[in-house]
Amino acid sequence: MTKNAARTTGSMQVKRGLAEMLKGGVIMDVVNSEQAKIAEDAGAVAVMALERVPADIRRDGGVARMSDPEMIMAIQACCTIPVMAKARIGHFVEAQILQSLGVDFIDESEVLTPADETHHIDKLAFDTPFVCGATNLGEALRRISEGAALIRSKGEAGTGNVVEAVRHLRNIFGDIRKITQADSAELFDWAKKLGAPLPLVQEIAETGLLQVPLFCAGGIATPADAALAMQLGAQSVFVGSGIFKSDDPSPRAKAIVEATTHFMDADILAKVSRNLGAPMTGIGMDQINERYAERGW
Amino acid sequence: MLQSLGADTVQVRTRQDLNLVDALVMPGGESTTMSHLLSTSQLFDPIAERIKDAMPVFGTCAGMILLAKSIADGRLDQRFYGAIDIDIQRNAYGRQVESFETDLDVEGLESPFHAMFIRAPQVVRVGADVEVLSMHEDKVVLARQGSVMVASFHPELTSDSRIHSLFLQEV
Numbered sequence: 001m002t003k004n005a006a007r008t009t010g011s012m013q014v015k016r017g018l019a020e021m022l023k024g025g026v027i028m029d030v031v032n033s034e035q036a037k038i039a040e041d042a043g044a045v046a047v048m049a050l051e052r053v054p055a056d057i058r059r060d061g062g063v064a065r066m067s068d069p070e071m072i073m074a075i076q077a078c079c080t081i082p083v084m085a086k087a088r089i090g091h092f093v094e095a096q097i098l099q100s101l102g103v104d105f106i107d108e109s110e111v112l113t114p115a116d117e118t119h120h121i122d123k124l125a126f127d128t129p130f131v132c133g134a135t136n137l138g139e140a141l142r143r144i145s146e147g148a149a150l151i152r153s154k155g156e157a158g159t160g161n162v163v164e165a166v167r168h169l170r171n172i173f174g175d176i177r178k179i180t181q182a183d184s185a186e187l188f189d190w191a192k193k194l195g196a197p198l199p200l201v202q203e204i205a206e207t208g209l210l211q212v213p214l215f216c217a218g219g220i221a222t223p224a225d226a227a228l229a230m231q232l233g234a235q236s237v238f239v240g241s242g243i244f245k246s247d248d249p250s251p252r253a254k255a256i257v258e259a260t261t262h263f264m265d266a267d268i269l270a271k272v273s274r275n276l277g278a279p280m281t282g283i284g285m286d287q288i289n290e291r292y293a294e295r296g297w
Numbered sequence: 298m299l300q301s302l303g304a305d306t307v308q309v310r311t312r313q314d315l316n317l318v319d320a321l322v323m324p325g326g327e328s329t330t331m332s333h334l335l336s337t338s339q340l341f342d343p344i345a346e347r348i349k350d351a352m353p354v355f356g357t358c359a360g361m362i363l364l365a366k367s368i369a370d371g372r373l374d375q376r377f378y379g380a381i382d383i384d385i386q387r388n389a390y391g392r393q394v395e396s397f398e399t400d401l402d403v404e405g406l407e408s409p410f411h412a413m414f415i416r417a418p419q420v421v422r423v424g425a426d427v428e429v430l431s432m433h434e435d436k437v438v439l440a441r442q443g444s445v446m447v448a449s450f451h452p453e454l455t456s457d458s459r460i461h462s463l464f465l466q467e468v
Contacts, residue, residue: 045326
C-alpha cells in the first residue's frame with residue numbers, strides 16, 4: 001500500500017487540471033494584499049496580481065511590464081487561493097521569473113506592452129500553466145499549440161465595456177459549431193482560414209469542444225455582464241478593473257461571484273444586482289485610441 | 298463520469314436541487330469559494346442535515362477539505378462539515394508547479410489508478426474508524442468512513458471511472 005510511484009509535474013494534464021478547477025468561478029485583478037483579501041473573502045477562485053489595473057494602464061500610457069516580484073510575493077503570502085501574474089507577450093524571461101516565484105498561472109497578456117511582435121512564449125518549455133487571450137478560434141488554437149492550458153477572450157481591458165468580449169466568445173463558439181458540421185475535406189480549408197494546426201481543428205470537429213477551458217475576460221463590470229459571459233458559454237470570468245474601480249468593491253465582488261454561480265437564475269441575478277453603487281464609468285470603443293486585443297499574432 | 302456509470306446527475310446550486318438527489322459529489326475547486334457559496338446559497342445547513350441522515354457523499358480535493366474534521370491553515374471563517382474523522386492541511390503539496398500525476402494502488406482495484414494531484418490537500422491525521430483505501434508517499438489519499446468517501450486527488454479529471462464506481466456502490 002505504501003509503494004510510491006514517481007510524481008510527474010508540469011505535464012499538460014496537470015496544467016489543464018488547475019484550469020478545470022477554476023471553472024465556474026471569478027478571477028479578480030488585485031494590486032495589493034488588501035484587495036487580495038477582499039477578493040478571497042468575496043469567494044474569488046484566484047487573483048491576478050498586477051501593479052496597475054488595466055483602466056490605470058490605459059490612462060497612464062507608457063510601457064506596461066511584469067509587476068514587481070515583491071508585490072506578487074506579498075499577495076502570495078496573504079491569500080490561500082491561486083495567484084496569477086502577467087508577463088508581456090513574447091517575454092519569456094518575465095515568464096521564467098514568474099515561474100521561479102511560484103506563481104500558479106502565467107497570463108501572457110496583451111494588457112502589457114508586447115515584447116515580441118512575431119513570437120509568443122514557447123509555453124511548452126514551462127512547468128507553470130499559461131493562460132492566453134484570443135479574439136477568434138484561430139488565435140485560440142495557435143496559443144493552445146504553443147502550450148496554453150487555458151484560453152480567455154480579449155475583451156478590451158480597462159473599458160468596463162463587455163462588447164468586445166462578447167464578440168470574441170461568439171466568434172470562437174460560432175466557429176466551433178460550424179466546424180462540427182464540416183466534412184473532412186472542409187477541415188483542411190478551416191485550418192488554412194484559421195491559421196491553426198490541422199490536428200487541433202480535426203479534434204474540434206470530433207468533440208465539438210475547445211481542447212482547454214475557455215474563460216471570459218475584458219470589460220466585465222456588473223453581475224449581469226458575468227452571467228452574460230457564462231450564458232454565452234464561458235466557463236469562468238476574469239474581472240479586472242470592474243471591481244476595484246467601482247464605488248464599493250466588496251459587495252460588487254460578492255455579487256459577481258454569486259452571479260457567476262447562478263448565471264441561469266434571473267431571480268438570483270436580480271437579487272444580487274441591487275444596491276451595488278456605481279459601477280466603473282466605462283468607455284465606448286470609439287473613444288479609445290489603442291485596442292489591446294490587436295496585440296497578439 | 299457518473300452518467301457513464303448509469304447514474305442520473307444534476308448540478309446542485311440551490312436547496313431545491315438538493316432535494317432531488319440521493320447522493321452528493323463535492324468536486325474539486327477552491328474550498329474557500331465553495332464554503333462561501335454554500336453559505337450565500339443557504340445550502341450549508343441542509344447539506345449538513347442530509348449528511349447526518351447518511352446521504353452518501355464523495356468529496357475530492359476541495360470537497361475533501363469541506364468534509365474533514367479540522368483544517369490546518371484554513372481560513373478562520375471557513376465552514377466545513379466534520380463528516381469524516383480526518384484532519385487536513387490545505388495546499389500541503391505546494392503551489393501549482395508542485396502539482397503532479399502519479400499511479401496509485403487502490404484497495405479493491407486490480408490495477409493502479411492514474412491520479413491527478415492539483416494543489417492538493419494532505420491528510421495529516423486519520424481517525425481509527427476511517428478505512429484507508431489508498432496511500433501515496435505515506436499519506437492517505439483515498440479514504441472512507443460510513444457513507445462518506447474522500448480523495449485528495451481528482452478522479453473526475455481522468456477518464457477512468459473505477460473510483461466513482463466504488464462510490465456508487467454505496468448509493
